[in-house]
Amino acid sequence: MKLLDLHNLSQKRLAALQSAGIHHPEDLLMFFPRRYIDKSNFKPIGFLSETGEPVSVAGKVQSVNVTGYKNKRRLDVIIRDESGSMKAVYFKGWKYFINRFKKGSWVALYGTVKQYGRYMSMAHPEVDEISGPDDVEKFQSLIPIYPSNKHFSKAYITNQLVTDWVQQILSSTTVPEFLPNQILERHKFPIRDKALHYIHQPENINQSDRALERFKYEEFFLFELSMAKIKNIRISRAEGKILKPGELTKNFFNNQLPFKLTEGQKNSLKDIRVDLQSGKQMNRLIQGDVGAGKTVVAIGSMLMAVDNGMQAALMAPTEILAEQHYHTIKEYLEPLGINHRLITGSQSAPLRRDILSDIAGGTCQIAVGTHAIFQDKVEFNRLGLVVIDEQHRFGVKQRNELLLKGNNPHLLVMSATPIPRSLAMTIYSDLDISIIEGLPGGRKPIKTAVRTDKERPGVYNFLEESIKKGDQAYIVYPLIEESEAMDLKDATMGFEKLKRRFPDFRIGLLHGRLKPEEKDGIMKRFSEGEIDILVSTTVIEVGVDVPNASIMIIEHAERFGLSQLHQLRGRIGRGRKQSYCILMPGQKLSKDGRYRLKMMIDTTDGFKIAEADLKLRGPGDFLGTKQSGLPEFKYGDILEDRITLEQAKNDAWQIVRTDNELSKPEHKSLKKVFEPYFKTKAEFFGIG
Missing domain, CATH: 3.40.50.300 (P-loop containing nucleotide triphosphate hydrolases)
Incomplete structure (x- = not known):
């Protein structure tokens, strides 16, 4: 079967599908619903109440009326069953929906109920035509809702049309299996063909969940299989020079x-x-x-x-x-x-x-x-x-x-x-x-605190006393110069204010726009004790090591990522003195911002902080670059599905240990799928 064999597929719709990466019927089968509408919560109209949960009802159409005037018209539909009456209301698209209702016909509605006047009402419910009160079973099912985009909308590719196309492909195609039988049996996965039916035509949510688990495992498994093979190739091919300590x-x-x-x-x-x-x-x-x-x-x-x-x-x-x-x-x-x-x-x-x-x-x-x-x-x-x-x-x-x-x-x-x-x-x-694991001996854990702008005088007094005792300090800002778009304190303005507040101290300014020799000179002066306070942007995040620096103040600390805050804090505490990190947030703190500051106070363990940061930002943002080598998994999430990931890794590496070339009869189908997949990964990792 070809994609062009799908019914009602115009060139415009074909282009829209291609914009979503769908070029073959198999691609459409792997185009999974983003969610399901569960219509199994069926109730008689007389028993409806405002629960806030979507429900299904069925009834005979009593009246169909357009009310209002000009641009404020709406469609009111009254339906009735043996227990009572209710109203369906459509404000937008009423010209389309008026054709879905005929007086005397039976319909099933799905939506959220609210009380308006003497009627329980549904605003913009989904509607299905049924033959009568006994024909509600087909309505009581999971309805897949597929992803959409602007190209789909312009080409009039509706959710129902995608559903019809997928069912057309499923009815005329048998999808071959490639996972080895022992893996299917070990994890009780459905075979690939059945799993696709469970994804697109589930009888219950357990079916779709189990099928999705199988496809998460599948993409983890192929990736881990390629990683194991790459490592094997490197071990077998790359003879390294024997280097002994001399x-x-x-x-x-x-x-x-x-x-x-x-x-x-x-x-x-x-x-x-x-x-x-x-x-x-x-x-x-x-x-x-x-x-x-x-x-x-x-x-x-x-x-x-x-x-x-x-x-x-x-x-x-x-x-x-x-x-x-x-x-x-x-x-x-x-x-x-x-x-x-x-x-x-x-x-x-x-x-x-x-x-x-x-x-x-x-x-x-x-x-x-x-x-x-x-x-x-x-x-x-x-x-x-x-x-x-x-x-x-x-x-x-x-x-x-x-x-x-x-x-x-x-x-x-x-x-x-x-x-x-x-x-x-x-x-x-x-x-x-x-x-x-662990830090060099003699270092004391850094004490971290959050202080508001109202507490700034006390912070500056503490800073002044510490510097008089011979300590040095960093004050870190998120920007170099003032930005109208973001209400942040900038380093250059902060530098000028600090010079006025501490006229007797030697204050330096370091940022990324300075020439390398200027940066080098400032850092050298700071490390040699010729600068008391170094005002800086995040260029000091990694690498700079000044053991005498024992105080760090981070302005607008809530705007930094957790790992970045931890890296900044790591610039102090390098000597034997007690070190202090003071986080000074802005006035408006988001929920995530509060969480980040609390984590910084609660722990100095970088791995715990990284785990929390990863949960907040996700893998791509955590690493900060697409080039990092991180695979983009379509279905699995390496945080939420870490157990599945570990299972896939263990299985993949076991197969490579026992059948590196996938030459065993039970791996024949796997080899056919894996070879083209592995080719792209091998090229990326420089393995010819």
């Missing part, structure tokens, strides 16, 4: 590092060491809360590469973070004689040529940079390890482009944004995961 690595940890590693850092380094000595390409994610010490783990990993005559590259999402990493590496590794270079997009041409020559010649042992590091002109001599910081800010394709710079270099990605397990199971399915 003198530089041992010297760094035994003599140069000024503190003891936490257990979380030790465990992560152990995982990395095992990977680097396995002879296979490492693909590992290091996850840890803000301040967990991921940078030290990265430095240790890069030293293992240098110990074995290889180069290492560290890529960060912003120049300010790349510069921070560069200076940290310089502080730790300069005594070891390590040649490391910084490469960013804003460098002068002569300096850039010198850096590129150093990298290509192999004299640069560690290269640190932004996305500029994977551009075509950057050529490595013997790249052995790639470290990507704040992985979720880069696309999967960008990650793969950097890997192409070397001959199967090892990959270590890091994230200071804690990612809930359900999300990590999807976007990082192709990676092994290590979590750095």
